[in-house]
Amino acid sequence: MNDSNGNNQPMLEVHDLHVKVADSGILNGIDFLVNAGEVHAIMGPNGSGKSTLANVLAGRPEYEITQGEVVYRGNDLLAMEPEERARQGVFLAFQYPVELPGVRAWQFLKAAVDALREHNGEEELSAREFDRMLREKIQMVEIDPDLARRTVNEGFSGGEKKRNEILQMAMLEPKLAVLDETDSGLDIDALRIVADGVNKLRSDSNAIVLVTHYQRMLNYITPDFVHVLMDGRIVRSGGPALAHELEEKGYDWIRESVEASQ
Amino acid sequence: MTTSTIRYPRYHEDFQALAAIRPGPSWLVDLRAAAWDRFNELGLPTARRGNERWKYTNLRPLAAIAFESPQATDSTGGLDAGTVRSLAPWDEAWTNLVFVDGKFSEALSTIAPAQNGTVCSDLASALNGNSGPVRDGLAQLASFDDDAFAALNTAFINDGASIQVPDNAVTASPVNLVFVSTAGPQPQVTHPRTLVQVGRNARLTLVESYVDLTGGSNFTNAVLEMAVGQGSHVDHFRLLMDTPDGFHVGTSRVLQGQDSSVTSSSFTTGAAMARNDFLVTLDAPGASCDLRGLYATTGSQHIDNLINIDHAKPHTTSRLFYKGILSGKSRAVFGGTVTVRRDAQKADSRQTDKNLVLSHEAEVDSKPSLLIYADDVQCGHGATAGHIDQDTLFYMQSRGLDRATATKMLIQAFAAEIVDTVGVEQVHGFLETVFAGSIPAESVVFGGRP
Known part of the structure; x- marks a missing residue:
């Protein structure tokens, strides 16, 4: 079923993934499968390994x-x-976006878009073409247009940083977007704007993996699948209802039911 | 003359030889002789504890070389105009004075029509003509009582530039000084001297560039003296692009009158040892200076910036902002001292030195300091040294940039904070292309999350 165009190919297959950092195991056998057009939510308490999973997918070196x-x-x-993953369409929206001192957002985004285009055998955008594209996406994610003239993430508020991640996502149009706790630190208005942006970018040809501690973002972005991560393992998978159940009963409920079944 | 021993026979021999062939007016002969005696008494400074001015810069390699005075060659030194124009900021409409191995080259220079009475000439001609302003101005600001390099330069005063801007004159186009060192049979020393006298309510843009084409161990011992009169404004740029084995000591002395303002930007790369010794005296109320600098070291290079700002009078303002980019096993020293004298009330000063360290072996000694003797002042200082860390690189890589591109972008952005303050288009363009191109763009990755 895997034809060369990848039409029926899964977007992402994770098999038995074990990850260590500084000698301690933090992912202890992860399996899941993501198809184009799907949104998967990875939920879990602090320290369950969900941010590790997001970062491993993007290639964080340590x-x-x-x-x-x-x-x-x-x-x-x-x-x-x-960078190869990025050029092939993998995007990580960072939990803590990094400040790039002195690097203008405009310049950074242009370099990122051009790297992607070069990979796809396309020519660099002219400044004018890039500006047009940027303006369009800025409107789409309801971000302050001034942000593009500023230094990347420097002096940005928490909400601006998260919105800037979604702007980058909109510019790069990834096939697989991994959002690492993009909802954390957002007030309700910012959350709505970020979620609207993500929803606009959602399509049949791409997939989204949402990593979150709380269910509230899932009120705005409805997932097709919810996976609960604990101690480096997916302990339960289900549909959107699982997230609501978690919100109601808390992670202890899952922990107890998992332990009871062992 | 005392019977003190001759400590630097090579310099002494050249001093005597040159004295014989460059007689000059008696005041100049006396000045050179006094400076020579003082140099011989002082000797070259040694890096040691307690010698704060030379604490971190070792002059033994410099002292070990018997530099020759350049042989008289034809005035182009074999250089063609095209080469010279690519070495430094340049515009045909400017007054461009080119010096090859310390000697003025009329053939390579272009003198714009005199603007509002401004006089620009080579110092040798001014000395030969026994110019009054030069006689009155020379060695007034660059005291050699306690400064061996100023003494040595003064002992060998012969050529350089002389610029006089009269009251109310606005020199619209920059005065551009290009000092080029070429290869000789042995390492050579030159002592270029620049005297700038700006009257009242006048305006001057001055560009000084020091370049070395040899790849060898030449030594440039330059002195600039600049007096800026009441209400005048000077934009000054100083570029040093030395070779990795070159030596450079630049001593700059600026005296500012009431309500005058000076912006001075320094850009330094290369050099086995480069020292920029810059002193600005804010000598009357309302005087202000804004000093910026960018230094980039690599290999085993050593760049030492010693910047002193003297708030001698009340209501004076200074800004000092330097940045360094260090890689390899190189070393940079930043010694910024702002002095506020007892009656310099309402002085306002900020100084900052920021460094980007790209390797584990590179080292910076950054010592901004304040000496405040007045009680009603606003002064601040700070220094930082940072590096490119794994988190930053990973963030950029995750957007599709490879490490080399990401690193280059970060280094250029760091430099741009100084480079982009340059308002003279030709200088800015030169810095963005030639100068920035000489800054290393590789970095060791530091840290990462545990």
């Missing part, structure tokens, strides 16, 4: 993969450098 594999559109994702 993790050691000890076992398992990750296949992205038929290719070994773990063998790729982070």
Whole structure:
């Protein structure tokens, strides 16, 4: 079923993924499968390994993969450098977006878009073409247009940083977007704007993995699947109802029911 | 003359030889002789504890070389105009004075028509003509009583630039000084001297560039003296692009009158040892200066910026902002001292030094300091040294940029904070292309999350 265009190929297959950092295991065998058009929510208490999973998918270097594999559109994702993953359509919205002192958002975004275009065999955008594209996306994610003239993330409020991540996502149009606690630190208005932005970017040809501690973001972005992560394992998977159940009963409820079944 | 021993025979020999062939007016002969005696007494400074001015800069390699005075060559030194124009900021409409191995090259220079009475000439001609302003101004600001390099330069005073801007004159186009060192049979020393006298309510843009084409160990011992009169404004740029084995000591002395303002930007790369010794005296109320600098070191280079701002009078303002980019096993020293004298009330001063350290072996000694003797002042200072960390690089990589591109972007952004303050288009363009191109763009990755 995996034709060369990847039409029926899964977007992401994670098999038995084990990850260590500084000698302690933080992912202890993760399996899940994401198809194009799907939104998966990864939920879990603090320290469950969900941010690790998000970062491993994007290629953060300090993790050691000890076992398992990750296949992205038929290719070994773990063998790729982070920039290669990005150019092939993987995007991580950071939980803590990094400040780039002195680097203008405009310049950074242009370089990112051009790197992607070069990878796809397309020409660099002219400044004018890029400006037009940027203006369009800025409106889409309801961000302050001034942000593009400012230094990346420097002096941005928490909400601005998160919105800027969604702007970057809109510019890069990833096939697989991983959102790492994008809802944390957002007030309700900012959350709505960020969620609206994500919903606008959602399509049949891309997939989204939402990593979150709380259910509230899922009120705005309805997932197709919810996975609950605990101690580095997915302990339960289900539909959107699972998130509501979690919100009501808390993670202890899952922990107890998992322990009871062991 | 005393019977003190001759400590630097090579310099002494050259001093005597040059004295014989460059007689000059008697005041100049006396000045050179006094400076020579003082140099011989002082000797070259040694890096040691307690010698704050030279604490972190070792002059032994410089002292170990018997530099020769350049042989007289034809005035172009074999350089063609096209080469010279690519070495430094340049515009045909400017007054461009080119010096090859310390000697003025009329053939390579272009003198714009005199603007509002401004006089620009090579110092040798001014000395030969026994110019009154030069006689009155020379060695007034660059005291050699306690400064061996100023003494040595003064002992060898012969060529350089002389610029006089009369009252109310606005020199619209910059005066551009380009000092080029070329290869000789042995390492060479030159002592270029620049005297700038700006009258009242006048305006001047001055660009000084020091470049070395040899890849060898030449030594440039330059002195600039600049007096800025009441209500005048000077924009000054000083570029040093030395070779990795070159030596450079630049001593700049600026005296500012009432309500005058000076902005001075310094850009330094290369050099086995480069020292920029800059002193601005804010000598009357309302005087202000804004000093900026960017230094980039790599390999085993050493760049030492010693910047002193003297708030001698009340209501004076200073800004000092330097940035350094260090890689390899290089070392940079930043010693910024702002002095506020007892009656300099309402002085306002900020000084900052920021460094980007790209390797584990590079080192910066940044010592901004304040000496405040007045009680009603606003002064602040700070220094930082940072590096490119794994989190930053990963963030940029996750957007599709490879490490080399990301690193280059961060380094250029760091430099741009100084480079982009340059308002003279030709200088800015030169810095963005030639100067920025000489800044290393590789970094060791530091840290990462535990």
